[in-house]
Amino acid sequence: MSHAKIVVIGAGVAGLTTALLLAKKRHHVTVVAKHMPGDYDIQYTSPWAGANFFPFSTSEDDPARRWERNTHPELWRLATQVPESGIHVQDARLYVMEGLPTPGFMEGLMSEDPWFKNLVHGFRVLEKPELPKDAVSGTAFKSVCINTAIYLPFLLSQCLRYRVAFRRGIVNHVADAANMHVAAKKADLVVNCSGLMACKLGGVMDSKLIPARGQIVVVRNEAPAMYTTSAVVEGDEEMTYIMMRAAGGGTILGGCYQKGNWSPEIDPNLANRIMKRCVDICPELAGGKGVEGLDIIRHSVGLRPWREGGARVESELIDGVKVVHNYGAAGWGYQASYGMSEDTVALVEESLKPQAKL
Ligand SMILES: Cc1cc2nc3c(=O)[nH]c(=O)nc-3n(C[C@H](O)[C@H](O)[C@H](O)COP(=O)(O)OP(=O)(O)OC[C@H]3O[C@@H](n4cnc5c(N)ncnc54)[C@H](O)[C@@H]3O)c2cc1C
Structure with missing residues (x-):
């Protein structure tokens, strides 16, 4: 797979984790966000969370079950082996x-x-x-228990280590984000990790949120x-x-x-x-x-x-731009973060295939 130019909208736990996993796969990632770690704002959920691992998935068929199951090993590893992550047992x-x-x-x-x-x-x-x-x-x-005041900057610094670029910006329409990559006129794909504000983002306007x-x-x-x-x-x-x-x-x-x-x-x-x-x-x-x-x-x-109906990890073509969504994890966005982001990365790679049906 060639290495793509990808814009991630959002620097909450979803955007940062997804950006990190994409960058580890050697994609060229730019994160564009209205709020960054260090900010405290009612439109930015991640800093306010506790946060802990208390599983809430409802059944074996619930995708959140897989996301929680696939996230726990990494949170445990960070808690037991990486003290600078700000997570403890x-x-x-x-x-x-x-x-x-x-x-x-x-x-x-x-x-x-x-x-x-x-x-x-x-x-x-x-x-x-x-x-x-x-x-x-x-x-x-x-x-x-995740100290989000340490963990969000930790995730950001991991992203920097893998050469993710960060830009402050407000995206009015999801397709516009494709024009905001630092190294390309037009990105190959946009990942939408705009959290609750996906209900107001042009081209998405998710009324279920x-x-x-x-x-x-x-x-x-x-x-x-x-x-x-x-x-x-x-x-x-x-x-x-x-x-x-x-x-x-x-x-x-x-x-x-x-x-x-x-x-x-x-x-x-x-x-x-x-x-x-x-x-x-x-x-x-x-x-x-x-x-x-x-x-x-x-x-x-x-x-x-x-x-309503659960979090959204899905791909879509919007105004000719390939978009993969990763948002809507309610009260379990940390404890499902790696699972959701892994599925997002898989959808990104699927969408980038020349024969991808979007
Ligand atoms: C009190 C409380 C307790 C919680 N406890 C837990 C817990 O114990 N365990 C757990 O797993 N989860 C917990 N959660 C849930 C968790 O915090 C959320 O699921 C998670 O933070 C959502 O992250 P996100 O990245 O999707 O969204 P956000 O953190 O809101 O990030 C969204 C990002 O998108 C950006 N953005 C949005 N719109 C635009 C736009 N148009 N242009 C540019 N940028 C944009 C924002 O600026 C921000 O950077 C808790 C939440 C709360 C409030």
Whole structure:
């Protein structure tokens, strides 16, 4: 295969991972993005994520199953062998709460016999004495927590090492990106990793994409493990999770999953509910002092790119330009990042074949 000139739109986890894998295959890649690592903006989801590996794929037929399965080995390798990636291993504890129905999207994760029990390390069912009050059962395994403030610049620096070029720019129509390669008048192909904003990008305008708003509190307190619960009394739009980022990145307290809500504003009542639920599930977090014992660094809001029918990894011809899409991973864009990007690279190489049918 000859080495192609490719423009990747987007410098979130999807764009950076895809650019890296394409560059490792010796393609000439230019990343064009409105936001880059170091920026914090409501249109740029990746910096706001926790982020951890808690599988959410729903069935063996769900492509997200393959993406999660194919991503875990690389995240584990980075966590155990590449400390400068900002990823570390953390014990995860998952509690099924008494009297609260487990929402559908949490069922696979909370199972006592989950599909991923041999993928992750150290999976086991918790004993009764290990459970907090109000929990009826639970599981534990070793997960990873990604400090996105380190990991995104790490990915970017890996890209630079493989000679990826970066340009700031706003793309109005996906086909225009083909004119933005640093070394060619016209790129051979465009990869669209524009995240949630694919719903506004000309030539794409994906109406199946909506935000799933997430609000978190970042605290200085150290957490003894990573936690989540199956459900919370406030309903399916809210949730409880705790994870401590590597290298002094603080501890993330979450959260919520508010579909269709574009608001970047902090909801103070929600923040109070999040903190209360987190200290209830892990009193040690605040030295037994309750919410008063939390030392807040900041409150944050990010918008997950939720897509009806699942994420989109597909090729298409738009106004005569070959385009491969990779967006819409909702709340699992990190834990599926390598799997999705590998499939994207395969589609790119397929699309570049002279006889490709697009
Ligand atoms: C609170 C919260 C918690 C999360 N926790 C986890 C977790 O624990 N594990 C996990 O795996 N995932 C988690 N996620 C989800 C994860 O963050 C997302 O799935 C992922 O970041 C999406 O990345 P992306 O690269 O697709 O999009 P983005 O990060 O939004 O990047 C999009 C890029 O495209 C650029 N762009 C868009 N439109 C244009 C345009 N027209 N022209 C030029 N550039 C453009 C943007 O500037 C940006 O560079 C969480 C998300 C949130 C909000």
